[in-house]
Amino acid sequence: MMQDRPWFASYPDGMPHEIDVEEYRSIVSALESTIDKYRDRPAYLNFGKILTYADLDRLSGQMASYLLHELKLKRGARVAVMMPNCLQFPISIFGILRAGLTVVNVNPLYTSRELHHQLQDSGAAALIVIDNFGDTAAQALPGTQVKHVVSTALGDMLGLPKGPLVNFVLRYLKKMVPDYEIDGAVRFRDALALGKGKSLPKLDIQPDDIAFLQYTGGTTGVAKGAMLTHRNLVANMQQASIWVGSKARPGEEYIITALPLYHIFALTANCLVFMKFGALNHLITNPRDMKGFVKELSKAPFTAITGVNTLFNGLLNTPGFDKVDFSRLRLTLGGGMAVQRAVAERWKQVTGATLVEAYGLTETSPAVCINPMNLADYNGSIGLPVPSTDCCLKDDDGNLVEGDENAVGELCVKGPQVMKGYWNRPDETAKVIDADGWLHTGDMARMDRQGFFYIVDRKKDMILVSGFNVYPNEVEDVLAGMPGVLEVAAVGVPDPHSGEVVKVFIVPKDPGLTVEQVKAFCRENLAGYKQPRHVEFRTELPKTNVGKILRKELRRQEEAAR
Template identity: 75%
Template sequence: MSSERPWLQQYPEGIPHEIDVDEFPSVVSVLESAIELYKERPAFANMGKSLTYGEIDALSRRFAAYLLGELKLKKGDRVAIMLPNCLQYPIATFGVLRAGLTVVNTNPMYTARELKHQLVDSGASVVLVLDNFGHTVQEVIGDTQVRQVITTGLGDLLGFPKGRLVNFVLKYIKKMVPEYRIPGAVRFNEVLKRGESHSLPGVEIGPSDIAFLQYTGGTTGVAKGAMLTHRNLVANMQQASAWVGTNVKPGEEVIITALPLYHIFALTANGLVFMKFGGLNHMITNPRDMPGFVKELKKVPFTAITGVNTLFNGLLNTPGFDEVDFSRLHLTLGGGMAVQRAVAERWKKATGVTLVEAYGLTETSPAACINPMDLKDYNGSIGLPIPSTDACVKDEDGRLLPVGEVGELCIRGPQVMKGYWNRPEETDKVLDADGWLHTGDMARMDENGYFYIVDRKKDMILVSGFNVYPNEIEDVIAEMPQVLEVAAVGVPDEKSGEVVKVVIVKKDPSLTAEQVKAFARENLTGYKHPRVVEFRTELPKTNVGKILRRELRDETAA
């Protein structure tokens, strides 16, 4: 078998070739074993307040009891969670899972259009939203199946008087909470209080139950929900913890969680893997405030950090970062987008720790390949397939390609999603009969089993680790009556890897770039906004009239 899987020869000592997927039947059983082992240990910390594993246990039980006892939700019902990193996130997420329900992770920065699509598509019955984003929910709630809205303020779990102060400052001084009114909405703390009067029934949760509907653009513009089962997530947690485990001290780890937990990378790598080790997730609510982020890092004796290239780059360029104490740091994991060599080398120099690159997708829960943890220096590779994972490179006709040849990267393993929610034909496009997931990324494998991403098959644009799909941008901009034709492409950007550029053929000669940007601001999340707007008299096309985005990209590159 090893001749077909050359990467196994490269595994560091102590890492198994296969993991035990059946050790835990569900994410809930992982949580419960962590609670048993680490009851008194802090589990999650944010804004100066921390909750122990025991407190997470009690509070998530109450949240679950409210959903089942008061709202009478049925097994498999969907609950949308629209929160940044804050203490309410783990309580709600574990509460939903313990109730045998499905979490629909929802980006709080969504515009009304994007939010409505996700709530309608998932059929969510409940949505939990931070006050800062309540106005977006108010706008669309009438067009969805949601029957209960739960609202919360960032300060709600910080205790008195700090919590009240935080909520007051956000609303009245920083003006970060627009007015909204949602009749019948219940406050989060009230939900926890009501949950106490209900007992939590024993809920049968099986490996094939859907734990998360994790939305991704996949290969087309409209976001699709990847069905990630309890088994998918347990498998990926077992794989990743086996991979980093030789490097980790159970009950002693403190991981900086700056990427949002609603993103699959932080959810699994930080939230689940470090929970299994009894670690403390130190959550950063607004990592975009780099000076504030660095100030926080100076206070925390952290041992691990995950992030995307732009995050590491931002930290390295923030004054005061060189004064952070890195003496306990032993693990830095980069994913979500390509790590740039210059950033990896600067990180190693500043912290003394190698920035280890990993590769994954929403559809693989997410980890598929990771570099060895004892890697001395950045190597430009996405690493080796992790335990119980197969990877290969195929050509257009699905034939296996030999070492060194470039083709589509395909992944197979217990972490591969069940499929896309209510979209069998989209599922069939990416999952073949032999269980291979076609990633849409072009890659090659070297003779040692290391994989290298060469290019993307799709025209996807990657802005700071977030997928941006040209179709979606084009659909929105094309709604402008002054626009005749539009194409969206990614152009290189030092700060975020890529930014969106739109090339437009005008219908109305008076159309300006500023009008296009203003329209995008109303209809698209920040990272999807076109930063560059170019006008032309025509767009390059194929003989059947398909716009050649690649040509536009090549021209920009040239």
């Protein structure tokens, strides 16, 4: 399988098989190249306020100087960043990287217990936090190595009069900012002022230096920090930018960034790939406010948007979305979870743009496979391995799975985007990266003769009904196409006769939807053993911070109920 790499034959015309990993030594040199080319172009937009690339250069330089000269942080020290999409985010992460330090991205929705674990595990020396989560930070800090805290309010970089107004509304009207106290915390704007005027040394950042500790596995156990080096992220930026480049117009792109930048998908796709294109990132701080999100979209001349299936589905079901001007939209990229056919087809119908599915993991920075940009319609595949990437399928004994295109095995990956390993966890690293250097993804897949890969499911999510494998994705895909169904998740539950049977959790679009209608629809579309024995209606499904449905949590709730 590996020798012929059948996917090359399906590559779009002119697509190179390899990327130039040496073009940039670090993310910082890629940033500097963009600043040189696009200095006066807008880089970030949030609440109507624009930062140009020149502003980003100046402000991230001030942050870097503050971290080096005021806090005296030494090369490689970890700095945690806990905030949603706002202007402070890019200033912080690029400042940290320019200072030769490592960014620890933190999900702001973490509890104090989860935050404490991540700060303690990473050994972070400093934390930059937005006031909305200051109370969580204050509870989490004791017992960690954090010596310095920089705090900020959401409106702090928005200027007058908008900034103070946003801060007033959030604190006093919406009550979204709790009172908290952290001794010695410095305000973000004060930190920038302290860094101003101090020279920023020219650091020789090495390709193998850790750029990000990107935590993963929080939904499957204790969160582990994937060590993503400058080389890993630069490589993935190169791989993805070459791949989507046919749709991009450097210096003219306007991308909607609704997925949080602390998540690996948006971090690489929106922040880095579109930085290379000199794009404007329009930051959506709270995409859960779908009405407000659609209002933002209606004013934005956007050319690209990334998202997960639940985000696209949510937009499609929000009044007014179909009235948005999609005339400039050239690229819609879906990842993070399986894109459902019903959602992809409706997206094409409403926007005129094909929803192109991609696949990746935190451990691969993240892109592994992306569908060709010239794809006419949704094809159910995760696409082709991107340049300089090898993929194969292995069985439980580590042997290559070969043969017909229906053969299923665990998807394994090799390439310059594969992480260095898990932070301080060589045992966990050895579980996922084998002796031959293959990263085992935990996803079961098949490959067709053209080299397109199809995820059949997570290894651990597979349901075994009387010895037959049932893949939840298939059941969910079928039900997502049923009129009256808004969202659906399928899990296996114990059964005395079959070992396991399928149970589905449905958020109905039609309040009159019945269990019998669901079962009748499944009888028409699924083999007997795949049909759900149990149907439960819910008002919402448990999700991760980026909107990925948590089957594990549904299984846990089932076990608790039993």
